């Protein structure tokens with residue numbers, strides 16, 4: 001019997017819904033995939049920044065993972081914020097049991113607000129333990145630079161970095177995201193054989209909270225449905241571009257993106273008549 005495809009995100013939370021687990025679940029739903037989530041850290045944050053972080057115990061994360069894996073097997077897994085070494089070792093134990101499970105690793109380290117979301121000493125663990133397990137790793141410029149210990153600033157740097165993630169660090173493929181370039185928003189994907197460039201014009205906006213989470217969640221959803229990697233990355237690029245372009249004008253800081261936009265080609269019908277909730281007047 002046919003059944004719906006499923007994806008699991010293992011990540012931290014965002015009560016304002018723009019980033020983290022909340023963004024991942026919305027994205028899975030938009031891509032017609034049944035979403036599941038394991039919370040690693042509860043993060044009190046909003047569009048202005050992070051106020052507080054409470055890490056879940058490794059025992060509690062283990063119990064959540066166990067509940068998912070012994071009941072509803074995911075067709076793909078995505079990890080976002082995994083703050084500590086012990087959490088990474090635990091996630092690795094589960095991934096090791098299912099070596100064929102598509103795994104999207106978004107190496108979340110620092111939010112755009114500058115708040116640190118991963119212990120510095122865990123960087124080498126993500127590099128040595130989780131990256132070799134990844135079907136695709138999706139760093140932004142800063143994360144690629146911190147992991148590879150070199151500045152990643154140009155398209156050439158991004159291309160070299162994507163190759164290093166695959167050939168030296170053992171990921172199956174890598175996308176280095178160019179959201180923080182100054183010119184066009186070009187992402188560089190390397191599948192171990194060929195380099196692909198995905199370019200969209202830069203949108204002049206400050207409302208980009210959660211772009212990386214959303215982008216990698218699209219890839220996970222597409223892999224859950226069995227799409228080839230190049231198609232998954234193209235969907236992610238189109239999805240995030242629309243999500244930024246049709247911004248929702250929510251929040252007092254760097255607002256969230258519009259998870260409806262790719263499906264609706266814009267904003268929901270009721271959008272115009274709604275009072276703004278905290279956005280620009």
Ligand SMILES: Nc1ncnc2c1ncn2[C@@H]1O[C@H](COP(=O)(O)OP(=O)(O)O)[C@@H](O)[C@H]1O
Nearest residue numbers: 140177178179180185201202203211212215240
């Ligand atoms: N202002 C923008 N205009 C167009 N695309 C953007 C913009 N900012 C980010 N993106 C795109 O959003 C995706 C996430 O990239 P990035 O912002 O670098 O990730 P992160 O949120 O992890 O820092 C990429 O596809 C990137 O090219």
Ligand SMILES: Cc1ncc(COP(=O)(O)OP(=O)(O)O)c(N)n1
Nearest residue numbers: 012013019020111112210211212213
């Ligand atoms: C819980 C949690 N995870 C990840 C992030 C970072 O989100 P990201 O998509 O990288 O985008 P920015 O919000 O940093 O622009 C987060 N804030 N919270």
